[in-house]
Amino acid sequence: MISRRNGLLILVNSVQGKIAIPFRTADHRRPLSQELTGIRGLAAAVRASNTGGAAAFTAHLDHHHAQEGLPVSQNIFLNVSGILCSWNNNIMDTSVPSELVPGSDSGASVPRLPGSNLREDNTCQRLLGSKGLPHLNGCVPLSHQVAGHKHGVDKVGILQHPDGTVLKQIQPPPRGPREMQFYGMVFAEGCSDPCLLDLQNHIPKYYGTWSSLDSPSDVYLKLEDVTSRFVRPCIMDVKLGQRSYDPFASQEKREQQIRKYPLMEEMGFLILGMRVYNVHSDTFESIDQHYGRSLVKDTIKDGLATFFHNGVYLRKDALWACIRRVRQILYWFYSQRQLVFYASSLLFVYEGLPFSPPSLFLRNPSVIEAVTNAGELWLVADSGQGHEEKTVREGARQEQEVAENNNNNREEAVSWDCTVHIGRRKGAHHHNGRGHALKHGVAAPIVVATATGDRKSVLSEEDNTTQQTGDQKPSPNRNKASPKGPDSHREREKSSGEEEEGWKGPMRGCEGGRQENMEEVEVKMIDFAHVFPSDSQDHGYIYGLKHLLTVLEQILCDAAQSSHPRLLTQQGNRTPP
Numbered sequence: 085m086i087s088r089r090n091g092l093l094i095l096v097n098s099v100q101g102k103i104a105i106p107f108r109t110a111d112h113r114r115p116l117s118q119e120l121t122g123i124r125g126l127a128a129a130v131r132a133s134n135t136g137g138a139a140a141f142t143a144h145l146d147h148h149h150a151q152e153g154l155p156v157s158q159n160i161f162l163n164v165s166g167i168l169c170s171w172n173n174n175i176m177d178t179s180v181p182s183e184l185v186p187g188s189d190s191g192a193s194v195p196r197l198p199g200s201n202l203r204e205d206n207t208c209q210r211l212l213g214s215k216g217l218p219h220l221n222g223c224v225p226l227s228h229q230v231a232g233h234k235h236g237v238d239k240v241g242i243l244q245h246p247d248g249t250v251l252k253q254i255q256p257p258p259r260g261p262r263e264m265q266f267y268g269m270v271f272a273e274g275c276s277d278p279c280l281l282d283l284q285n286h287i288p289k290y291y292g293t294w295s296s297l298d299s300p301s302d303v304y305l306k307l308e309d310v311t312s313r314f315v316r317p318c319i320m321d322v323k324l325g326q327r328s329y330d331p332f333a334s335q336e337k338r339e340q341q342i343r344k345y346p347l348m349e350e351m352g353f354l355i356l357g358m359r360v361y362n363v364h365s366d367t368f369e370s371i372d373q374h375y376g377r378s379l380v381k382d383t384i385k386d387g388l389a390t391f392f393h394n395g396v397y398l399r400k401d402a403l404w405a406c407i408r409r410v411r412q413i414l415y416w417f418y419s420q421r422q423l424v425f426y427a428s429s430l431l432f433v434y435e436g437l438p439f440s441p442p443s444l445f446l447r448n449p450s451v452i453e454a455v456t457n458a459g460e461l462w463l464v465a466d467s468g469q470g471h472e473e474k475t476v477r478e479g480a481r482q483e484q485e486v487a488e489n490n491n492n493n494r495e496e497a498v499s500w501d502c503t504v505h506i507g508r509r510k511g512a513h514h515h516n517g518r519g520h521a522l523k524h525g526v527a528a529p530i531v532v533a534t535a536t537g538d539r540k541s542v543l544s545e546e547d548n549t550t551q552q553t554g555d556q557k558p559s560p561n562r563n564k565a566s567p568k569g570p571d572s573h574r575e576r577e578k579s580s581g582e583e584e585e586g587w588k589g590p591m592r593g594c595e596g597g598r599q600e601n602m603e604e605v606e607v608k609m610i611d612f613a614h615v616f617p618s619d620s621q622d623h624g625y626i627y628g629l630k631h632l633l634t635v636l637e638q639i640l641c642d643a644a645q646s647s648h649p650r651l652l653t654q655q656g657n658r659t660p661p
């Protein structure tokens with residue numbers, strides 16, 4: 085059933101029980117969470133295949149060599165039930181040589197996935213014959229999409245590939261080819277333009293183009309899923325700029341766009357959609373484009389704040405981290421005079437699962453209940469001084485599982501009971517059912533696979549190892565796996581106060597929400613169907629970014645003031661509380 089030689093996994097009908105998949109990761113610094121993305125993708129593919137079987141799994145990580153310095157060999161045990169299909173996610177043999185992504189535009193070299201999706205898709209096709217899988221070789225509509233053209237609704241849409249990447253269907257010319265050209269240019273191999281190299285940090289990684297063998301003329305851009313490392317990703321799409329039509333737009337198009345949001349010029353941004361995690365109910369609230377269009381000058385602050393409220397409190401940590409990311413993007417815009425962006429968006433993502441020091445949220449019964457309901461019980465000991473311990477135990481769950489968690493592959497429930505321990509971290513012990521994690525002297529949640537196939541937290545030892553070793557290998561997971569990794573902009577951000585100097589927003593002195601959780605957010609530019617060469621700064625986008633920053637900072641400022649009444653009487657005092 086499982087070929088160790090070529091890494092091909094073939095699972096047949098009605099498998100029930102545990103399957104051990106021994107694998108040696110070539111890049112063992114990649115967190116298990118990344119590897120599991122593929123497994124979740126598999127389950128999604130199974131569901132999509134509509135074969136009538138319940139597909140469910142969970143995974144149990146068994147570290148044989150968890151101690152520092154030893155080669156890592158891990159077994160994943162899958163509890164599988166249902167009807168599954170072929171799968172090759174490079175998980176078993178990441179030493180498979182990379183191959184060109186099929187259909188890559190104009191032969192331009194782009195960052196490639198380790199292994200090849202060509203191999204994967206051909207495999208799938210071979211095994212399934214001419215029928216193939218519905219939904220394009222196991223790809224499914226992107227279920228956590230918050231805006232834009234939707235698959236099955238519009239003529240073009242966005243899919244999720246079983247390997248976890250996002251597939252954006254190329255729109256009709258000139259939009260689609262323009263966007264493809266943009267990604268090809270920014271990620272061109274041998275690109276030495278510092279401006280474009282810097283831009284790579286602010287956009288999803290690009291893996292070339294993809295198309296299904298069933299339908300080769302439908303071409304998709306294969307992109308990093310910006311949300312993939314999050315357990316409960318809160319996602320917001322904000323369109324930037326003072327004009328949401330490009331200079332070549334017809335009069336009709338201009339009028340259509342202006343009608344949609346006449347305030348665009350004044351505001352410089354528009355919320356297109358969002359989904360926000362509520363810790364009380366352990367559900368997401370989705371907000372569509374009409375909400376953003378209803379916001380005016382007086383309500384825009386509350387409108388944006390909605391994204392950072394988890395039903396219990398304002399996520400000041402996420403807000404602050406987002407502000408810093410937006411500032412970095414603003415600095416990029418200040419530094420460049422070669423591109424102009426119309427109708428382009430910023431995609432905000434932060435972790436919805438409470439990530440506060442456990443001692444903090446354990447005081448809040450509703451939060452701990454929500455977390456427990458979600459399938460976790462975090463047992464924390466020694467919560468003050470560094471070597472904190474956690475054992476994450478998942479209880480058996482037979483009933484309804486939570487959908488729309490991470491990449492939204494809703495898994496059917498199966499009987500299971502497993503405890504996951506991940507403890508491979510420098511200086512951490514690992515023994516008998518205990519994973520140790522340390523982050524900034526605070527216990528960090530430990531990655532765990534659940535009956536829903538979700539990761540249950542985002543930080544693992546592997547993340548840290550990546551940071552320490554400075555792995556730069558192109559991979560769809562690089563950014564995700566090493567949120568604190570050596571990306572140049574992040575290093576700069578840590579090492580200098582230059583950004584603070586460049587932006588004189590209203591927040592100076594109101595940094596009460598500041599926490600070191602910056603790695604827990606993503607803010608990426610997306611949607612490049614209307615990007616053009618230029619020889620001057622992009623004033624419309626810069627205007628929008630500055631206004632957006634002003635509003636975000638004002639939210640933080642208000643929150644800091646309300647939680648520090650002293651500040652209310654010290655307006656203008658710039659000393660942080």
Ligand SMILES: Nc1ncnc2c1ncn2[C@@H]1O[C@H](COP(=O)(O)OP(=O)(O)OP(=O)(O)O)[C@@H](O)[C@H]1O
Pocket residue numbers: 226228229230231232233234242250252288307308309310311319321429431610611612613
């Ligand atoms: N790389 C990505 N990672 C995660 N989600 C993404 C990614 N790219 C797009 N999305 C999701 O898809 C949505 C739409 O993306 P995008 O704006 O690129 O599509 P579009 O169809 O061109 O939109 P529009 O209709 O506004 O032009 C985003 O709001 C986001 O939810």
Ligand SMILES: O=P(O)(O)O[C@@H]1[C@H](O)[C@H](O)[C@@H](OP(=O)(O)O)[C@H](OP(=O)(O)O)[C@H]1O
Pocket residue numbers: 232259328344373427613
């Ligand atoms: O938010 P809505 O109501 O879905 O409106 C769409 C949105 O403004 C998109 O940005 C736009 O695509 P572009 O930005 O690429 O122009 C699209 O144009 P379209 O209808 O011509 O695809 C609009 O329909």
